[in-house]
Amino acid sequence: MCGIMGYAGKKPAAGIIIDGLKRQEYRGYDSAGIALRCDSEIVNVKVVGRVSELARKVSELPPESAGAITGIGHTRWATHGGVTETNAHPHESADGMTVLVHNGIIENSRELRSNLESKGIKFVTETDTEAACQLLALLYKDYGGDALRAMSALTAELRGAFALVIMFLDRPNEIWCARKGSPLVAAFDGGACYCASDPTALLRYTHDLFFLEEEEMVSLTPSGCKFFGFEGQKRIKKAIHLNWDSVMADKGQYEHFMRKEIGEQPDVMRLTIEAHTIVANVAMRKSLNIPRGLMDSIRRIQFVACGTSSYATLVAKNIMESLDNGIDVSAEIASEYRYRNVPGGGDTLAVFVSQSGETADTLAAARLAKTLGTHCVAITNVRGSTIDREVEHTVLSLAGPEIGVAATKTFMGQIGLLTLLVMFLLKEKGSLSAGDEARLIGGLRSLPTLQQSLLEREGEIKSLAEKYAGSKGFFFIGRRECVPLTMEGALKLKEIAYLPSEAYAAGEMKHGPIAMLDEHLTVVALVPDTDLREKTLSNVEECRARNAPTILIASEGDEGALAHADDILFVPRTEPELFPFIGLIPLQLFAYHVARTLGRDIDMPRNLAKSVTVE
Numbered sequence: 001m002c003g004i005m006g007y008a009g010k011k012p013a014a015g016i017i018i019d020g021l022k023r024q025e026y027r028g029y030d031s032a033g034i035a036l037r038c039d040s041e042i043v044n045v046k047v048v049g050r051v052s053e054l055a056r057k058v059s060e061l062p063p064e065s066a067g068a069i070t071g072i073g074h075t076r077w078a079t080h081g082g083v084t085e086t087n088a089h090p091h092e093s094a095d096g097m098t099v100l101v102h103n104g105i106i107e108n109s110r111e112l113r114s115n116l117e118s119k120g121i122k123f124v125t126e127t128d129t130e131a132a133c134q135l136l137a138l139l140y141k142d143y144g145g146d147a148l149r150a151m152s153a154l155t156a157e158l159r160g161a162f163a164l165v166i167m168f169l170d171r172p173n174e175i176w177c178a179r180k181g182s183p184l185v186a187a188f189d190g191g192a193c194y195c196a197s198d199p200t201a202l203l204r205y206t207h208d209l210f211f212l213e214e215e216e217m218v219s220l221t222p223s224g225c226k227f228f229g230f231e232g233q234k235r236i237k238k239a240i241h242l243n244w245d246s247v248m249a250d251k252g253q254y255e256h257f258m259r260k261e262i263g264e265q266p267d268v269m270r271l272t273i274e275a276h277t278i279v280a281n282v283a284m285r286k287s288l289n290i291p292r293g294l295m296d297s298i299r300r301i302q303f304v305a306c307g308t309s310s311y312a313t314l315v316a317k318n319i320m321e322s323l324d325n326g327i328d329v330s331a332e333i334a335s336e337y338r339y340r341n342v343p344g345g346g347d348t349l350a351v352f353v354s355q356s357g358e359t360a361d362t363l364a365a366a367r368l369a370k371t372l373g374t375h376c377v378a379i380t381n382v383r384g385s386t387i388d389r390e391v392e393h394t395v396l397s398l399a400g401p402e403i404g405v406a407a408t409k410t411f412m413g414q415i416g417l418l419t420l421l422v423m424f425l426l427k428e429k430g431s432l433s434a435g436d437e438a439r440l441i442g443g444l445r446s447l448p449t450l451q452q453s454l455l456e457r458e459g460e461i462k463s464l465a466e467k468y469a470g471s472k473g474f475f476f477i478g479r480r481e482c483v484p485l486t487m488e489g490a491l492k493l494k495e496i497a498y499l500p501s502e503a504y505a506a507g508e509m510k511h512g513p514i515a516m517l518d519e520h521l522t523v524v525a526l527v528p529d530t531d532l533r534e535k536t537l538s539n540v541e542e543c544r545a546r547n548a549p550t551i552l553i554a555s556e557g558d559e560g561a562l563a564h565a566d567d568i569l570f571v572p573r574t575e576p577e578l579f580p581f582i583g584l585i586p587l588q589l590f591a592y593h594v595a596r597t598l599g600r601d602i603d604m605p606r607n608l609a610k611s612v613t614v615e
Ligand code: AGP
Pocket: 306, 307, 308, 309, 353, 354, 355, 356, 357, 358, 359, 362, 405, 406, 407, 408, 495, 609, 610, 611, 612
């Protein structure tokens, strides 16, 4: 969703802000803008379209504007009001005193707007944000130019979610920020202060970051950050050191971040296994901080997440069930969980999974579970993210920054960590047999090499993608451990190739969807050589009888599968529960190459945002 970048320092602000916006482009946006504090005025430049166009417009500014040392920038993902230059941020108050950018949704903006209009204030945009901007200007005047009091009063009036970043015309080298519900991170590098929606925008300046808490404000000047609660009380805050390399957030030699990130997956697996290999090891126990004996009282485990992360939880659920069917385990979609009458309490353990740690529905679900007295654990890829700070026990996935909007390596990091977490919990419960433990650890250890061998066969997958890119649509089918993969394979194609693609448990096809099949719809079937191979192959035959071209992903050496496919990709054998770690890579590469063949904007697909911070 929207991206924010602010700078208050001694260097020209424009380039720093544009760079910060570029690094957050992957969040998804449709327009962009920047406001620069010049000698006696604030210059505001906006565009519909890309940050590169904004940069071009900024480069045409006169030297006095280009030299401005304070400024704020924004990429907008439209919610209220069409995609127009006027609706793009920054917004200015009618008196020109406040200039503001916003990420989130102000739910009472209509009320505020009509109230302000009744006082004679003229609105120029259709956005919810402008109400906050106009109101702040009024409050600033009422409080005689006391920014802290005006900000407190503003935050008390606003309902909804917001990260606000503001400049006041008469405060030349200062920026104010407020956060409730939408992420915001601030930093001080010794000579300048920065703020952004996403930490990756700040890593080239410092790795010591201040993640704003709920209902927290900060003022930024070249001499440092000052933090306050919404009531105006001062706060002392410690920076969190983020151990990410800024090079990790660069594309390097690759055409797309997504392709680079797919290729990083063997390393993600290696790191995850190294960090948590021994099932009852110190690292997992330390991160989880779960008291010994807790698992004796746990009757129910809920895995909760959205999108791709929710498919990772399905992988975890399947593995848990395959190892111990004596525990009530479910995988829940956070946007549903939060509104259902879900069971919870001291006999329930809920695991919330979010790569960004900022997904609004997952956060709301975690807050609900806490109120029920449920034991909560978070799995996230971003240290310092909201979920990391709000949920008492967090285990960090080790994927490093992911820039492509379509999740790839973070999914791999999640399923690696979740598998080890499941094994840890079952071992605590005393229900993981030594045989299963050794078998799975051995299997996990061999994965990075097997995954690497698959990546080296990209050419085969590319040819298949080019051959089938003209299909009217796709069905992904499979059984049990393959079902989460069918969902992920179909989602990747929807996200980056914009092609209709459905995921079905193979046995479900004949209960309806098979009616759609003809020679224009391609079926991708996941058929590893397990006890369910024959069953799935029968379902494949049912599809082929309806003339649907069929691609099979089958186990190496399964020559018998050849007779059931128009095209086949053999993948390395592994333990049945671990097939998702292998089957995933061809599906990601297939979606990537279909999208590339169709000339799609792979890293920034239309209409999508990397962090979904509104519900
Ligand atoms: C995956 O490709 C998507 N970008 C999306 O489904 C994503 O997984 C979902 O929005 C959840 O995000 P999170 O893991 O950051 O919570």
